[in-house]
Amino acid sequence: MTERTVQPPVRPRSGRRPLPPLVFLLVLALAAGAVWWTVLREDQERRAEAAEECAAAEEPPPSLDPAAVSVRVFNATDEGGLAQTVADELAARGFTISEVANDPTTREVEGAGEVRHGSPGRDAARFLGVYAPGVSFYPDTRATAVVDLVIGPEFTGVAPPEEVEAALTASEDAPAEC
Template structure:
């Protein structure tokens, strides 16, 4: 009696194929990578949009009570009585008009007009600028918060209260989102 200690050699299985499962796993990994890429890019796009809205809200003119804004109205056109007409309309809207006169400065005013102010009147000037779209802004060295509205040669009309409100509404919603 003889004992066989040798085992027959193991033949490689020819029916086992590794390529299809590897391809499946590779496609699955690429799909997962694509999903994560989309999720992360959407999150960064939302964050960028929120940052842009907050930056817009910070740069936007404030919504003030017109009775807190002291305005001097000057006429830099050849049209007589224009400063008086504009001042009357501003008073109807609640602004405090302190002076009405012709522009005596040497500055050349172009476009619909110019809003002149000192450093303390920056917010008031930005708010008043909503009522005269297209008006330029000029900061001088005055110490008080008084603002000058200088009517220019291309002046047509002041913005309506609805137009001003329409301008301030998106700003308020942007501020709320921040």
């Protein structure tokens, strides 16, 4: 007689994976993603704030001798004689005025005006910008250190000597990271 061993019945596999561990892993992955998203967003905000602080605490303009700065004063407004008035004030402060005229370009000047300069005149332009508050800087391709002060419709006048002196002093509250 042959003996047969009886094997227990085998349950058929249903093909399902255990659901609770998968749900746990999915929740864990979502939580990790949310943490990384928050950390990266806060880091970007911190860097943007630091960049704004550094831009606001830009180094003061160089302190130059006004006689070494050659300026052309142009009027881009409808008010006649404004360029001559500003040129006379700058000449009284020691600047070398090389030309006074209406703006020869077709650029639309907004706000207080522009200081146009080439690469060699960058420092002279920043120095002149202290005397003309509110002007913007427009670098061009000129190869000389001559700078142009183009007076815009919102120009209020040449800065008083006290404001000029205060602006030329070094800013000590600049963040160390700049």
